[in-house]
Amino acid sequence: MTENEVLTIREMCDAFNVTPRTLRFYESKELLFPIREGQKRLFTRRDRARLKLILRGKRFGFSLEDIRQLLDLYEMGDQQKTQLHETIKIAQQRMSEMSRQRDELGQAISELAEQIGWAEKQLDKARQTDAA
């Protein structure tokens, strides 16, 4: 059951290609909650799932604080029912933000594709000129 295995900081670093400093930093910012065996940190399946989301969020340009709030959304137990409605609202806002961003990205991609097409045409023209 590699599922419930706990990882040392080094194993965690190797698995996700980050430094120990980064993991300690994320813990200090309450993004990760490794358990302690004596002094040492042991990273659980939960930490691995969270780290995956953290790194993804970073690629989207989210700040660690943004990401922390998102993670809190994902990890809601069945407590805080009173805040549930509010939480859903926040999550929906985030989602529409992300949708906007995805659409914008799609647009940027097609624009860049257009530029590449143009550049390739130029390259062709240049080749024909060279051949003449």
Add this chain to the structure above:
Amino acid sequence: MTENEVLTIREMCDAFNVTPRTLRFYESKELLFPIREGQKRLFTRRDRARLKLILRGKRFGFSLEDIRQLLDLYEMGDQQKTQLHETIKIAQQRMSEMSRQRDELGQAISELAEQIGWAEKQLDKARQTDAA
């Protein structure tokens, strides 16, 4: 012809909701090239187009240096034919990166949607419990 109008720094700031400091900073990093009337900067249509792309790039989590390179791609004249092939390669890499990011974002969105669905179900259950 609002197309060829030039904007003062303040007009530019109001139009894009940035500070003068930001625009001067971008100029110092060679992301913008306003013309000078005496000492004053005048931002052209070209600067406006570039700034739009800069701000978009930032929303995607690109660094200013990344963005500068992208902008240089967009603004290639017909010079540097020798570097054209290399440039196209770089642009294609960027594009595949962006595609990956868009796909990942799509996945993140659907995951978040799933979480929201779950949360709404919880909210419903809570409401029924309250009613009982």
Add this chain to the structure above:
DNA sequence: AGAGTTCTTGACGTGCACGTCACCGTAACG
């Protein structure tokens, strides 16, 4: 037992993307 490796906790340093402040020029207004 000594040496080496891996981990820990501070504490200070760094690169990026600006913010802020001091001071200067100049064009416009009353």
Add this chain to the structure above:
DNA sequence: CGTTACGGTGACGTGCACGTCAAGAACTCT
């Protein structure tokens, strides 16, 4: 003609996300 407004150039400050280094604990090998 003083002053208010806008724009300019340094130069230093700031928040974020770590990097780096010092000093020590804890285990491991020989």
